[in-house]
Amino acid sequence: MLSQLLQKKHTKNFHVYDLDRSGFVEHADLERCASNLAKLRNWQPDSPDFLDLQAKFSAIWTNFWQPADINGDGKVSLEEYLKVADNSITNFSDSTVLQDTHTAKANVIFDVLDANNNGQISLSEYKQFCVAVGLTEKDAETAFAHLNHNADGYISRDEYLQSSKEFHISEDFNASGNWLYGSYE
Ligand SMILES: [Ca+2]
Ligand SMILES: [Ca+2]
Ligand SMILES: [Ca+2]
Structure with missing residues (x-):
């Protein structure tokens, strides 16, 4: 059973990626995220940057969401997602496969966030992502303040990987990664 904290965080994560608020995360949600x-x-829709972004979001669907489609109807329900998350968290510390999968997912999302590809996420890059998924600039500011551990004005790849891992598996109410989307309520 997921703890209340983890259930809240994963429910938030699910709703963030359900862009059209249909109650399911589907390939179309990830496509919408790319186009937003x-x-x-x-x-521009046919530019190399756009095609690359679209490919990254398709890979996020194929590698990290589709495996949670337990009944194979092409969409992931909250119930399916929480079941898979529970299983992953239970086995996380003993499974290099699960750890590598999480790292791969966090890396590709970092690459998506890092619009100018300089290896760091600025506040404006973080705001773009949050607005694209339907969160607010205020959510982005709150998240950024918690994730930018060394307060140098940027989120480094290491900071992002650590925060993402805390968000997905930490039971610690004080973990800064809990603030990945500004608030998990
Ligand atoms: Ca949806
Ligand atoms: Ca399903
Ligand atoms: Ca950047």
Whole structure:
């Protein structure tokens, strides 16, 4: 059983990626996320940057969401997602496969966030992502303040990987990664 804290965080994660608020995470949600971000960045639909972003979001669906579609109906329900999350968290510390999968997912999301590809996430890059998924700039500011551990003005890849892992598996109410989306309530 997921603890209340982990259940809240994973429910938040699910709703963030259910962009059209249909109650299911589907490939179309990830496509919408890519096109929202591209619009905010003024990337044209057939530009190399847009195609690369679209490919990354397709990979996020195929590698990290589709495996949670237990009944194979092409969409992931909250119930399916929480079941898979519970199983992953229970086995996380003993499974290098689960650890590697999480790291791969966090890395590709970092790459998506890092619009100018300089290896660091700025506040404006974080805001773009949050707005693209339907969160607010205020959520982004709250998250950024917690994730930017050394307060140098950027989220480094290491900071992001650590925060993402805390968000997904930590039972600690004080873990800064709990604030990945500003609030998990
Ligand atoms: Ca949806
Ligand atoms: Ca399903
Ligand atoms: Ca950057």
